Amino acid sequence: MVVHWTQADDEMAKQSEKVLQRLNEEGFKAYWVGGCVRDELLGRAVDDMDITTSASPEQVMGIFDDCIPTGLQHGTVTVRSGGYYFEVTTFRTESEYQDNRRPSAVQFVQNIQEDLQRRDFTMNALAMHVDGTIVDPFGGQLDIKQGLVRCVGLAVERFGEDALRMLRCIRFASVFDFSIAYNTWKGLVNQRELLQHIAMERVRTEMVKMMAGPHPQKGLELLFRSKALEYVKAPVDSNRFNKELLVGLEHLTGEHVLLRWSCVLLAGRYTREEADKLLRQWTFSNEHRVRITGVLQVEELVTTFVEQRVDDNLLRENWIVTVLSCGAQAANDWLILQKQLPQKWRDSSERAHEQMAKVQTHAASWSKSMPVHEIKELQITGEQVLQLVERKGGPWLGQLMKHLLKETAIGNIMNQYEALCTEVKRVTANDQV
Known part of the structure; x- marks a missing residue:
């Protein structure tokens, strides 16, 4: 290769260079452009390599057999080489924009500088020739250095x-x-x-x-x-927003990056319902929305029960009920987030702060002690309960199964068929459901 790319996959760089050289051989100007040049100069990973050329879209399609007319109206053809895809776009200028977002028309030109002039920022208005020469009419390299x-x-x-x-x-x-x-x-x-x-x-x-x-x-x-x-x-x-709550954001990395959103919404004092509405408006996926707002649901439940005057055993029971209500994922996410928040940031009583500290200290082990998390894990089914008590189904059955789940999760009942049958009989005999 003429240019030694340090931040791009070797084979991708080699294949993109082949595309450039072919365009040059056919008498057209061609350059790597935009983000790939910028990221190489920044020492950041280059994920894709866009190409700009003086060849028209039709000429590009005439040169390369394996290509897709992805955006002809904007001058873009996707060329495949060696299994890699490269967007090849004709030098262009853009006319008036519609709705402050997209050009109403583009005009193809022969001058690379005219093409770079339409781009957003100087660091993106960079092009590189196959010989390594960088075209930089607006001082993008200096701006990157500074x-x-x-x-x-x-x-x-x-x-x-x-x-x-x-x-x-x-x-x-x-x-x-x-x-x-x-x-x-x-x-x-x-x-x-x-x-x-x-x-x-x-x-x-x-x-x-x-x-x-x-x-x-x-x-x-x-x-x-x-x-x-x-x-x-x-x-x-x-x-x-309470900006003090945002200081630990950067420590939420990898699989926990999504919790940064939970942290921001917590800092913005959003309730779970408010956050859910906002995330819907912001077009977040259902999966991400549920994960982000689950933390807020746990926060609301925990802050409620730590304000109550309860002993350590009841703290544990309340935490387990919270895990059952919100799910193990949300409870674990909440615990991870607590480590990044300042101590005593909540507007709570001193006793509530002490209770909260106990929850944060012991919650992981309380969660681990839970033998069951869902009704389907119980060693008795709703059908078996109906046969046992000889009653018709109804809302009472759902309440009873939730009761069995709670008592089993806390550890008051063994998750064994006989023990669960005994509890069913006790509850129904006392007409508690």
Whole structure:
């Protein structure tokens, strides 16, 4: 290879180079462009390698046998080489934008600088020739060295073309730990009301990338300062957050990254119902929504029972009932999150703080002591209960099965058929259900 890529998969780099060379051989200009060049310079993993060329989409399709016309109206053809897919886009300029999000038309050009001029930030307006020469008309390399997110040209124009760029600006500053250039920040604050035109799905995508990055707290601080999220279709008031609760966000990594959202909602004093509504509006999947809000449900139940005057045994019972109500996943997530929150952050009595500390200390072992978590794990079925007491089914049966689950989980009853039968007879004889 002419260019030695240090951050890209060797075979992917080799195959993309073959595409570039083929275009060059056919008499066209061609370059790697955008994120792959930026990430190589930043020392970040290169996941895909986009190519820009002076060849028209039709000419690209004429050169390569294995290609897909993915976005002809925007000049993009996906070329497959050696099992890798590369987006090859014709040099283009963009005319007026519709709804502050997409160009109403594109015009193909022959000059790489004209193509780079339409891009959002200087660090993304970089192209690299197959010989390693970097085309950088807007000082993107210097901005990368200085750690700056800067718009190409006038920020008011770039953000006016696509308002989502404002959230991309904050996301890049957060993920790369960059500063935002003064005029870019000023343009963002001045244009933030345009975010009302952006679909929440696109907003969520940017926010999820930011929150999964290495510096989510920095991104949130920029969002709070700019008040950008107060202008999206499902707005969020930045004044409601207790920012002290966000200091441990970066320690929630790997499989626990989703809990960063639980932490933010907790810091925003959202109830489970409020959070669920907001996450629906933000187009989160059901699976993620349930996981995120499960922590808030546990928080609500625990804060209620630690305020009561109960002994340690009742604390344990209340915790086990909470696990049964919310699920083991939510209970475990809540415990993991507690380790990242400041002590005594809740507005509670001193006794409640002491009780909370006991719960946090012992809850994991209490959970481990539970022999059952679900009704289906009981050594007796609803059908067997009906036969035993010779009664017709009804709401009473569900209540009885929940009672058996609770008593078995706590350890008051052995999970054995005979012991469960004895409890069924006792409860039904006393007409407790």
